[in-house]
Amino acid sequence: MSKTFHGRKGEVHALQEIDLKIQHGEFVSILGPSGCGKSTLLMLLSGLMKSSGGTIHVDDKRIDGPNSDIGIVFQRDVLLEWRSALQNILIQAEIRNTPLDAAQERAKQLLRMVSLQDFETSYPKELSGGMRQRVSICRALLHKPKLLLMDEPFGALDAMTRDQLQLDLLRLCSDDDMTVFFITHSIPEAVFLSDRVVVMSPRPGRIERIIDIDLPRPRRLAMRDDPKFVAYTRELTEMFMSLGVIREGV
Amino acid sequence: MAAIAEGERMVRTGSRWYAGLTSPALWTLIALIVIWEIAVQVTHVPVYILPAPSRIADEFVAYWPRLVVNGSVTVMEILIGFVISILIGVPLAVLVTYSKVAERAIYPLIVASQTVPKVAIAPLLVAWFGYGLPPKIVVVVLLAFFPIVINTVVGLKSSSAEMLYLAQSMGSTAWQTFWKFRLPQAMPSVFAGLKLATVLAVIGAIVAEFIGADTGLGYVIVVAGSSFDIARQFAAIIVTTIIGMVFFWAVELLEKYVVPWKESSATDRE
Secondary structure (H helix, E strand, O other), X not given: OEEEEEEOOOOOOOEOOEEEEEEOOOEEEEEOOOOOOHHHHHHHHHOOOOOOOOOEEEOOEEOOOOOOOEEXXXXXXXXXOOOOHHHHHHHHHHHHOOOHHHHHHHHHHHHHHOOOHXXXXXXXXXXXXXXXHHHHHHHHHOOOOOEEEEEOOOOOOOHHHHHHHHHHHHHHHHHOOOEEEEEEOOHHHHHHHOOEEEEEEOOOEEEEEEEEOOOOOOXXXXXXXXXXXXXXXXXXXXXXXXXXXXXXXX | OHHHHHHHHHHHHHHHHHHHHOOHHHHHHHHXXXXXXXXXHHHOOOOOOXXXXXXXXXXXXXXXXXXHHHHHHHHHHHHHHHHHHHHXXXXXXXXXXXXXXXXXXXXXXXXXXXXXOHHHXXXXXXXXXXXXHHHHHHHHXXXXXXXXXXXXXXXXOOOOHXXXXXXXXXXXXXXXXXXXXXXXXXXXXXXXXXXXXXXXXXXXXXXXXXXXXXXXXXXXXXXXXXXXXXXXXXXXXXXXXXXXXXXXXXXXXXXXXXXXXXXOOHHHOO
């Protein structure tokens, strides 16, 4: 099975000549500076936005309307303030009209996997930013989507919480046969999580290069000091320097 | 941990209740009344200019049965007008939020209509609807529905783009998106509008009774005023104030049940 993605967005040329195939079960990161059209790419993939040329296929199915076969996580957790953590996850089942008993079991299991089992009945305002985002990830996974779309999900979190959530995410993903499309502008984060890193250049967004990350799974935090890991981050950093995205000196 | 937090919360609300009884504002009020009483006793101001609080209290007790009768009429006008305001205001807000045409065709008129002085229309309404309940209710609605519409529109529009995308990604129908996402999200703002509307509804009822009525607290105030019965006027004003406060508290109480997840915010904004 393959996912083919061809898109071309006219006028503003947010994205140009994007041609990307994502393998089933793959963890792909889209890495690029702000304004390179990363989020646009995600919106196109979710079907929430229409491409102005080109087509998108998920599992050989052409996407031309909202694709409800996905899970989606934004930078902001977008939790519903009037629902407890558990109810926030269950909204996914309520909207999809799936049996609530089974959904509740799965929701509780997901909360356990991110160590939030004691916060089922807590309201979002009682949770920290990292906890809220974990609930939001659980919500995206409740219906076992084949494709998980994440738009800079850890961008608003502090460094330590970020490490924790990266590990949580990898644990959640390892069980399911799920494809993850992960947008970030953190080079180490992309390398740490991904099977492949897609480097995008700034406006108009184009795919600059695709790098395979050949690090064993499960990934451990200590791997970030591994020479191989360091070599990947250096390679990517140099790539952005040559693109003029990162500049050294004045 | 949770038990401790719960205990703390109870202690806190407990102490707040205690603080309510002994709040500095209450002492200030009592002090003002005492000063008023002493000043009137010392300076011998005529009773038809400014009666002492004790004199007002006497009148309050003596006239109480009539205050209840007239007060219940005013309460009726306020409540009916308030309910009609919600029944008109909320659907109108939904229409304006969901329909671009309605937003451009109706919304500006609703906003512009607020520059029309309602008191100036009141005599017209008396001419059209007579002296009974209807013109009072119309004035109450004219004043009260506006904050309900505006705040409901603001609330319904406060759903973030991400939230609506999220709903769509779940395959949410327009109906589900409204009931499960947009309306709950709007509720704190709706209640802010309702609380403002309670204040305006009381004003509307009293003003309408000023213009043309043969019953109600506004009528009592006008009649007592024309015979220089200042104490009776004060008695009626006190009842009006109590009605307004109880009404406001009732809506605030309802808010705590409907929107327990949000700290009340509109109270101090007015």
